[in-house]
Amino acid sequence: MPVSGGIERKKVATSHGRYYSARIAAHRRKKLIVIQNIRTRKAVRGIRTSPITIKARISEREALAVLIGTQIGAGVLGLPYAASKVGLIPALGVLTGVMLLLLGTALIVLKLSAEMGGAQMSTIAGKTLGKAGGWLMYLSITLMSFGALLAYTAGMGKVFASLFGTGEVAGSLIFWALASLVVYKGLEVSGKTELVISYIVLTLFVGVIFMLAPHAKLENGLYADLSGILSITGVAIFALGGHTIIPDIYKGLGSYEKTKKLVVLAFLIPTAIYAAFMASFLLVFGRETPRWPRRALSPSMAGPAGSWATSSRCSP
Numbered sequence: 001m002p003v004s005g006g007i008e009r010k011k012v013a014t015s016h017g018r019y020y021s022a023r024i025a026a027h028r029r030k031k032l033i034v035i036q037n038i039r040t041r042k043a044v045r046g047i048r049t050s051p052i053t054i055k056a057r058i059s060e061r062e063a064l065a066v067l068i069g070t071q072i073g074a075g076v077l078g079l080p081y082a083a084s085k086v087g088l089i090p091a092l093g094v095l096t097g098v099m100l101l102l103l104g105t106a107l108i109v110l111k112l113s114a115e116m117g118g119a120q121m122s123t124i125a126g127k128t129l130g131k132a133g134g135w136l137m138y139l140s141i142t143l144m145s146f147g148a149l150l151a152y153t154a155g156m157g158k159v160f161a162s163l164f165g166t167g168e169v170a171g172s173l174i175f176w177a178l179a180s181l182v183v184y185k186g187l188e189v190s191g192k193t194e195l196v197i198s199y200i201v202l203t204l205f206v207g208v209i210f211m212l213a214p215h216a217k218l219e220n221g222l223y224a225d226l227s228g229i230l231s232i233t234g235v236a237i238f239a240l241g242g243h244t245i246i247p248d249i250y251k252g253l254g255s256y257e258k259t260k261k262l263v264v265l266a267f268l269i270p271t272a273i274y275a276a277f278m279a280s281f282l283l284v285f286g287r288e289t290p291r292w293p294r295r296a297l298s299p300s301m302a303g304p305a306g307s308w309a310t311s312s313r314c315s316p
Contacts, residue, residue, distance in 0.1 A: 058252040060262060065199075067249060067266035070242035072201055076274055080281035082235040084289035085228025088221030088282045092275055094229065098236040102243075103267040109243050110250060110263055118251040121244055141244055153179075205273050209280045216283035223287070239274060240267065 058066070083091035112124045119127070121141060126134020153172045160171025250259045281289050 058249075060253065060258060063249045063253050063259070064262045064265060066245060067242060067262060068270055069201075070245045071240055071266065071270045072205075072273075076205075076239050076270075076277060078235045079232075079239060079274055079278045080285075080289050081291045082228065082232040083278045083282055084285070084287055086226060086232050087224040088279055090224050090226065090229065091232055091278060091282070094232050095236050095271060095275055095278070098233060099240055099267055099271040102237070102240050103264065106243050106246060106263050106267065107260065110246050110256070110259060113247040113250055114256045114259075118247055120247050145244075202273065205277055209276050212280040212284050216280060218283060220284065220286035221279065221282035236274075240270065242266070 079091075079095075086094070109121060109124065112128070113119050113121075116124060116127065122134050122138035125137035129137075153176050154168075156175035157168040157170075157172030160166050160174055161168045164171070166174065246259070246263060249262070250256065253259050253262075
């Protein structure tokens with residue numbers, strides 16, 4: 001029996017004396033005409049099942065700077081102290097394991113966001129886990145962001161006060177005003193700002209590493225104590241967390257493949273810097289690594305390690 005359009009052409013008696021298959025085909029043609037007219041009027045090109053293409057608003061360098069800048073922050077300052085509780089080799093193992101785990105979840109977030117047209121994490125959670133999951137994700141991100149903003153505003157207030165003598169409250173207000181302006185301007189301005197800030201921060205970290213390198217001794221960090229493994233794991237997760245910005249980067253670049261490549265680099269580059277930064281302190285101070293790195297870099301550091309000039313542990 002002949003087949004047309006996947007439907008067997010059978011002669012069926014009707015009141016109009018036509019073939020049943022012909023009536024179905026005519027009905028389909030009418031539906032297609034209606035759909036084409038709607039698409040023409042609304043300029044709809046059709047439903048995409050692959051990642052959508054959006055006109056890029058930021059460059060790849062700016063996108064990478066935003067991704068790295070989202071990760072590098074206060075978390076890295078706690079890594080040396082947390083690593084001193086477990087030793088250099090276990091700390092490097094934990095840092096690498098956490099990086100691989102978070103990189104995998106970041107790629108999952110990117111894929112789901114791209115398939116949903118650049119949806120945010122709360123929307124992704126809502127569509128995959130239900131309404132309760134979406135609200136839970138939204139509340140967790142809100143609380144995390146609010147806490148981070150408070151911490152950075154207070155911290156930058158102290159920095160402004162020490163640099164310009166403005167007072168901590170005034171310094172915090174200045175930082176809040178500048179940061180609010182950047183956020184108000186959107187992702188394009190954020191990318192350019194993060195590009196400059198990331199270069200400055202990375203330069204500072206590299207400078208600290210080179211300052212400590214001449215005083216490093218391998219035996220200072222070669223010990224293992226797994227009692228602090230949970231602490232270093234928590235600090236590493238905080239230091240490498242930056243999943244919430246991935247949907248915005250994808251929409252800003254408009255390319256899934258480019259964003260995927262930058263997400264991988266955004267985890268590898270900070271992890272390498274974190275490892276070197278952490279190792280530089282452990283190889284100099286070992287178990288006596290101070291809680292705040294700025295104390296270690298002070299010319300008259302208090303504590304068991306003594307000062308830079310007199311400490312036998314720091315002497316070249």
